[in-house]
Amino acid sequence: MLWQRLPSLHPAPLRFSMAKRFQTLPGFRDFYPEECAARNYVFDVWRRVARRYGFVEYEGPVLEPTELYRRKSGAEIVNQLFCFEDKGGREVSMRPELTPTLARMAAARQRDFRKPLRWFSIGQFFRYEKHQKGRGREFYQFNCDILGEPSVLADAELMALSVDLMREFGFTAADFRLRVSDRDAWVGFAAERGLGEEEIASFLQIIDKMERTPEDKVAEQLGALGLAPEDVRAFVASGAEASPAIREVVRNLRARGLGDYVEVDLGIVRGLAYYTGPVFEIFDIARGMRAIAGGGRYDQLVGLVGGVEMPACGFAMGDMVATDLIRETPAPSDLLSAAAAAAAGLDVQVVLADPSKGDEAALVAQRLREAGWRAVLPLSEAKVGKQFQAAEQAGARFAAVVGAEFPEVTLRDLARRSERKVPCEDLAAALGEAE
């Protein structure tokens, strides 16, 4: 980020005059207003699309018992936990993902809600991993899950939602693909070849990393389990043939008109230990083949965490890769810029033309704000020309000039360079007409 590369901003005498300058922890981000507006835009798109699918928002705690993640999320996540002992002697972790929390919450109050639950959440997560582009030690994530529904149509519904998120950002079929797979098909493959439960877990880890591992290394790992690489590759090539669930979701997504976005890729099994059925990822196909979102079915987790049988599926999208890709792609980037500009926009700059009318200027600002206008008030004396300059720099559409004629105020349209005099009490209404 730009400001991390900047040299120290103040002159040397001052720089050394203070005991210490503080810095952001590595892998953590400061969201200055421009970055915060981009973040909020991403949140708004997530929220808007999820609501169109009838999902309701929830949120869990940022800190959870460390035990919640052990043996459920897989070794990779557990090794990356921000974990510690709290002042009450509890082993706690800053959450690395939301699904175990969701499973706990859904189980605890499962009788209070009509099934299926359609729940989404937007929150922050933490993983102590190597800090690199697209991966920080904190990130925001959109989580979206359907609980209490065994039908594969629930999986298709989530996949459609993930595609619509991307389209709402302005991405097209030239930018991304939804890749569908089925972990059950792989479990069946492995069981047919005589692998036991623990061997299957290792096997899935090998498949998960296969694309990023040298060929001879993969052959060695598979050989250790008594499997031949050609056998595995032939299974990947069989595609939809390998899984009735995949055929069903692909057919359903085509019926929705989303066929252009979908492809079958059995190479996907997802890293997390708790997936049990169809799994999927959204991939950037135009710029670097990054995974932007991913998820799948996890029918056992609610039982493991909360002691209640509840089939479930869900997916997550992080903010970092998605925002990078938005900024790199022209149409999505324009949408983001427009939203950020709207968030920073200002309706009226109050200009104080007579320094003795400060209280009256405050009243004008108050009246405008009470009518819902975004108005800024000068907080110290400045020349009128400087105040107009500040108004233009802030992107204000109007200036309300308060001077000796108060309670008459001059309302100036800064774009059209026209102005008229309005009594203070009519100002908010006059702005409504001038729009």
Add this chain to the structure above:
Amino acid sequence: MLWQRLPSLHPAPLRFSMAKRFQTLPGFRDFYPEECAARNYVFDVWRRVARRYGFVEYEGPVLEPTELYRRKSGAEIVNQLFCFEDKGGREVSMRPELTPTLARMAAARQRDFRKPLRWFSIGQFFRYEKHQKGRGREFYQFNCDILGEPSVLADAELMALSVDLMREFGFTAADFRLRVSDRDAWVGFAAERGLGEEEIASFLQIIDKMERTPEDKVAEQLGALGLAPEDVRAFVASGAEASPAIREVVRNLRARGLGDYVEVDLGIVRGLAYYTGPVFEIFDIARGMRAIAGGGRYDQLVGLVGGVEMPACGFAMGDMVATDLIRETPAPSDLLSAAAAAAAGLDVQVVLADPSKGDEAALVAQRLREAGWRAVLPLSEAKVGKQFQAAEQAGARFAAVVGAEFPEVTLRDLARRSERKVPCEDLAAALGEAE
């Protein structure tokens, strides 16, 4: 919260069949959809009012170097830190407040922004303290600051904003007061009586806790500093006489028409160590005299943290006391309920009248969603009557019935109990007319 008092929800055989049931850490909250909607409503009000005042949103990291809080925030906060050593050997803390982070951020890029900065933030904070009503170990907080502006008009602007937050929630002058004080006046009082810098810090702590401390104990504490309780009480009684800054902000707030909400109370000094001038709190006057928001001027902190001189003032409002008070007060509570109902609202329930038309039903949902409607699709087979029942329970305004006549769809207005047949491709437009 309701669900924490509920007994275990599932029958005994299942309850004991699993190894462990997980629970939320003490002082941390689960936000089920209803609570999340209330939280989001509070966030929306905060954001809406701040934007009207021309403030822009920012956010900092949830985890910061522990050193950032030592000696700057005061002993009370430091003793309550969720602090630990991370995997890289750094002393880190989950943030207990935002102001030191803001000071760091503002100092690091102070040349990039026109002064004064008008910044607000909505985020989560953590304090390991006794868990009680209105105080959790995590809470959300609205922070709102003006940086780079020494004028007392900046203080008045923030006070007006804090009053307008309360009014936007639906509170009136019967519900709350803005209490204004000036820490400088107390420092002057103490210096005139010969107290040194460290004694003044202790003295301010005594004043801060005076209202909640037994009279003889206060007398003893003041006596140890060579001060007489009557002398202190007389100073409190002098009110606005004690401070030109207080007189100035009160006059300005009256000019804005906010005089009814304001009172002077020198008993307020605020607990945090870094305040340097006017300070204020918003108090509930109708129901338990709780502090809902508070803040003040802190002209030294940006220099201490970032080595840049920058006068500043700000305030914060937490979500817990504010939400409790909203729920306890009829008009604000109604506004919250209406917003929560709107967030959970549904436009269309797609009803599948012919099980062979599942793909067509998915297409209907897709078309509605693409037009921006909030539509739910049945994910498993159910009788038509049950589907209509689900639609009513979910609060859907319309049902779109997909059956053998597809591509003709029956659009039913569930409130008016009227219906008409519409071709699939005209459905979204027909909904627009029916509104």
